[in-house]
Amino acid sequence: MMAHADFDSFLQELRGIVPQSSLISDPLRTLAYGTDASLYRLVPRLVVRVGGEDEIQRILPLAARHAVPVTFRAAGTSLSGQAITDSVLLLIGDEWRSWKLAGDASTIALRPAVIGGHANRILAPFGRKIGPDPASLNVCHVGGIAANNASGMCCGTAQNSYRTLETMRVILADGALLDTGDADSRAAFRASHRELLAALEGLGRKTRADEALASRIRDKFRIKNTCGYSLNALVDFEDPVDILQHLMIGSEGTLGFIAEITYRTVPDPQYKATTLILFPDIRTACHAVGIIKPLPVAAAELMDRASLRSVEDQPGVPGLLRELDDQAAALLVETRAGDPQRLQDQVAAITAALSAVATLAPLTFTTDRAECDRLWAIRSGLFPSVGSLRPTGTAVIIEDVAVAVPRLADLTLDLQELFGRHGFDGSIIFGHALEGNLHFVITPDFAEPGAVDRYRRFMADLSEMVVVRHDGSLKAEHGTGRNMAPFVELEWGAQAHALMREIKRLFDPANLLNPGVLLNDDPHAHLRHLKPMPAVDPLVDKCIECGFCEPTCPSRALTLTPRQRIVAMREIVRLEGARESRALRHMRRLYRYQGLDTCAVDSLCALACPVGIDTGKMVKQLRGRGWGPVAHRVSRWVAGHFRPVTVVTRGSLGAANLLHAMLGTRLMSGLTGGIRRLSGGRIPLWNPYMPRRARPGPAPRPTGPWAPRVVYFSSCASRTMGPARGDPEAESLVPKTEALLRKAGYEVIHPKRLDGLCCGQPFESKGFDADAARKMGELETALRRASRDGQDPIVFDTSPCAFRAKRDLAGSGLRIHDIAEFLHDFVLERLAIRRLPETVAVHPTCSSIKMGLQLKLTAIAEACAERVVVPQQVHCCGWSGDRGFTFPELNAAALKDLRPALPDVCESGYSTSRTCEIGLSLHSGRYYRSIVYLLDRCSTSRNGPR
Structure with a gap:
């Protein structure tokens, strides 16, 4: 951070702007939140969770007054070090996820924390999407997409953020907000920032008048280019407001903050055909690209032999790939159309155009979506496959460059030669061939002597090769960041580089917005602050810190994400090696709650x-x-005395329900909350949706001799926890499930000594693996006897238990089914169903998702109710066995988006885990229960055997 910065005064005044809970300075979270997907590491002195535009508008002038640099961070998927700082990091979180859609879906206004893939899901019903389509679309945020001008496989240069920008809300370094789509805002800004706009207008006029410079700028942006600022704004527009908003695209947070962007949406054709074409060599493949570029091709992904070799042993990959020689290459080609006939015509045109090109196998397109997905999995698996194969402790660096398509073959061959010259054997090359855009991956070990210097020489030769020999872009779509900032002048020349300097001075005269990024006077900036990657655990050592894991993590808004947990563990290991005992103790203490408990x-x-x-x-x-x-002795005792523990638990729930009835909800909440506070959080938190004790149902009626048998294993949660007090469904799940199965004509068999059985999930989640295995062994024995050694199907009524049993008993010969799976595959057809005129919510548990059963669960609900809602922003509920009792804040954070996602007419919800349903009920204000209840309510028996 700058030496003259007055950080203490800045922090003191900042406390009057944002809540104290939004100011993060502990060493664990500053490290974790300050990490992005690049090869660099800087630890911010302070992380600020920014809640809205007004806070940004007040923070930026405050930072200017005290000379404190600030950096904006969204998803942190940046590959070039754009989102890290050792000063103040402004974290743009879920408060920035709102959006507005035009009536005809021709435009969509997005706040910066909207995930790109979510924007496309909003637009999908209209057959539209946003133009940019980076590989990280389902992870990265719109703010980062626009700030980096990220593109992707089908975006090209015609549909990137620069070309599809309609309007923008931008906040400048002085805190001024400009809404370019609002006439009043534009007028007010013209009055308040007359000098800035006049300077931009003058720069544009001067640049357009310089024919050589203007021509150079136009030529540079005919191919993909995110190196430096978007100088094309100066030649494409005359209105200074238009120049300003287009300069913001690709500016990487160095000119201002994009608070909202409105995109012109683009068509998303429904029909698609894909083919993987194998060529004898790279030059032939690149020649084919030139032939199909004028045709209606949506994507053409080039893969060299090293790329194909890295994935050839993965499931679903064509066996022919393993037989290719070292010179072979491939193109993954896709064409899209709005109707089947047009798609067929396009396939015919592409096939005919390539008929004279030498290939290693006949060219065949497929329209089967599963087959298309398998082909695209080859392409999408390239980067991660190299990441997973690299030696432990090595870095993963992915760079991207672009040239005109006629130069693509020469560039590819030159890159391969460059790898060999600098000892980066095994590096792969792939990319968006239609745009002359290549990605390559190298995995240096910066802990080795001389490794940094080797990387320096490689980057110097790479830059010379791309710029001088091929007149290309050093950064095609990943952004300049820190690793190409020293080479911007080499690519653009002194005149254009000076123009960029002037732009930076106009917007940020004190150089406080993300300094060191995009423009950097240090010729070795790309070699500094390299990220350490020490070995932690074989389970996680292959992590490349990309952040793809974060959107579905239930604790991401509370404590840490999976990426951040790994980052923190790597720091703990580093501190152990450095013998920094005091810092190590502090980090471990913080990690207990942030990393493990939550x-x-x-x-x-x-x-x-x-x-x-x-x-x-x-x-x-x-x-x-x-x-x-x-603790281990207690766990062993509980595992050995599970039946009495179950009885005691059931009795405790009954006592709590009786006390609830006597005191009422308000007094009960106050009393139990006070007890929990006095205990220091050790006593589980009671809530109004706590279950009553489970009660057995009436004795079952005998079933006819023709009835097929099914073994029903009810989980310990189902056997102990009944419906919540006040739930209209008063019957417990076990008798309800048994009655439904009998209604469908099954003879229901229960394992012997059921109350003593458990799948081991409660023990495994706490790390008591031996006790978990012991309980699973007991259960397997009981299920084998009950099912006549696997002759009869076995149904689990709780998804986490079913998942564990399927995983641990795979190959045992037992036919294990999750309740949703069995109801969908076998029970539905045996029942007469009357669809209810209701709107219901469905929550697939994390175990259901891991078993791939979410669609079957939804299908059951759709058979039973007129409308089914599955909130897209809600993933795991965060109850996590018993964590919802002991760490209720985790459940609250995981389900913070649930209630707003449910329409008022939705009165009930359905899932497949009794403990999850407690939290879902609490945070939705509706009773959630097993899907069994819904199917039972709308069905009657079809008489006779099946």
Whole structure:
């Protein structure tokens, strides 16, 4: 941070602007929140969660008064170091996720924290989407997309943020807000910032008058280019307001803050056809790109042999890839159309155009979506595959450059030669061939002697090759950041570079907005502050800190995300090696709550992670290592005495319900809340949706001899927890499920000594793996006897238990079904269903998602109710076994978006886990219960055998 900055005075005044809870300065969270996906690390002195425009408008002038640099951060998927700082980091969180859609969906206004993929889900019903489509679209935020002018596989240069920008709300360094879509705002800004607009108008006029410079700028932006500022704004527009808002695109937070952007949306054709074309060599593949570029091709992804080799052993990849020689290459080509006939015509045109090009296999398009997805999985797996194969401790650097398409083959071959010259063997090349845009991945180990200097020489040769030899862009779509800032003048020349300096001076004369990014006087800036990547645990060592895991994490708005947990663990290991005992003790103490206690261990992060890293599994192991001998003895005792523990738990719920009836909800809440506070949070928190004790149903009626058998395993939660007090559904889940199965014509069999059985999930989630395995072993024995050694299907009424059983008993010969799976696949067809005129909500649990059953759960609800709502922004509920009782703030954070996502007419919700349903009820204000209740309510038996 700048030496003359008065940070203490800044902080003192800042406390009058934002709540104290929004000011983060502890060493754990500043490290974690200050990490992005790049190869650099700077730890901010302060992180500020910014709640709205008014706070930004007051913070920026305050920072200017005290000479304190600030950096804006959204999702932190930046690959070039744009979102890190050692000063003040302004964190743009969920408060910035609102949007407004035009009636015809021709435009959409998005706040900066809206995830790009979510914007497309909003637009999908209208057959539209936003133009930019970066690979991180389902993770990155719109603010970052616009600030970096990120593009992608199909975006090209015609549909990026610069080309599809309609209007913008921008806040400048002096706190002034300009809404370019509002006439009054434009008029007021013209009056208040006359000098700035006059200077921009003058720069534009001067640039356009210089024919050589203007021509150079136009040529540079005919290909993808995010190196430096968007100088094309000076030649494309005359109105200084238009110049200003287009300069903001790609400015990486160095000129101001984009508080909202309105995009002109683009068509998203429904019909698509895809093919993977194999060529004998790169030059032939690039020649094919030139042939199909004028045709209606949406994407053409180039992959060299090293790329294909990195994924050839993965499931679903065509076996032919393993037989290719070292010179081979591939193009993944997709064409899209609004109707099937047009798509067929386009496929025919592309096929005919390539008929004279040498290929290694016949060219065949597919329209099967599953097959298309498998082909695209090859392309999307390239970067993560290299990340997962790299040696532990090495960095992952992905760069992107662009040239005119006729130069693409030469550039690719030159890159391969460059890798060999600098010892980066095994590096891969892939990219958006239609735009002459190549990505490449190298994995240096900066801990090795001489590694930094080797990287310096590589970057110097790369820059010379791209700029001088091929007249290309050093940054095509990842943004200049820190790693290309020293090379901007090399690419643009002294005149254009001086123009960029003048733009920066006009907007940010004190150089306080993200200093060091995009423009940097230090020729070695790209070699400083390199991120350490020490080995932590084989479970997570392959993490490349990309942040893909974060959107689905239930604790992301409370404490840490999976990426941040790994970052913090790496710092703990570094401190251990550095023997910094005091800092280490402090970090470990902070990590206990932030990293371990408030992790939901749902493992959804493994599904989102490009390399399948299961941070939840790591956390469970760390929890297990943290328990003392007394805790392990208690766990063993509970596992060995599970039946009496179940009885006591059931009795406790009955007593709590009786006390609730006597005191009422308000007094009960006050009393239990006070007890919890006095206990220091050790006593579980009661809430009005706590379950009553589960009660057995009436004795079942006998079933006919023709009835098929099904073994029904009711979880310990279902056996102990009944419906909540006040729930119109008064019957407990076990008798309700048994009655539904019998209604469908099944003979229901229960395992013997049921109250003593458990799948082991409560033990595993706390890290007591041995006790969890013991309980699963007991359950397997009981299920094998009940099912006649696997002859009969087995149904679990709780998804977390079903998932654990399916995982641990795979290959056992037992046919295990989750309740939603069994109802959908076998029970629905045996019932007569009357669809109810209701709107209901459905929540797929994290276990349902991991088993791939969310669509089946939704289908059951859709068969039963006229309208079904599945909130898109709600993922794991964060109850996490019993965490909802002991750390209720985790459940509250995970479900903060639930109530606003449910329409008023929605009166009830359905899921497949009794404990999850407690939290869902509490934070929605509706009773959530098992999907069994909904199906039972709308169905009658179809008589006779099936």
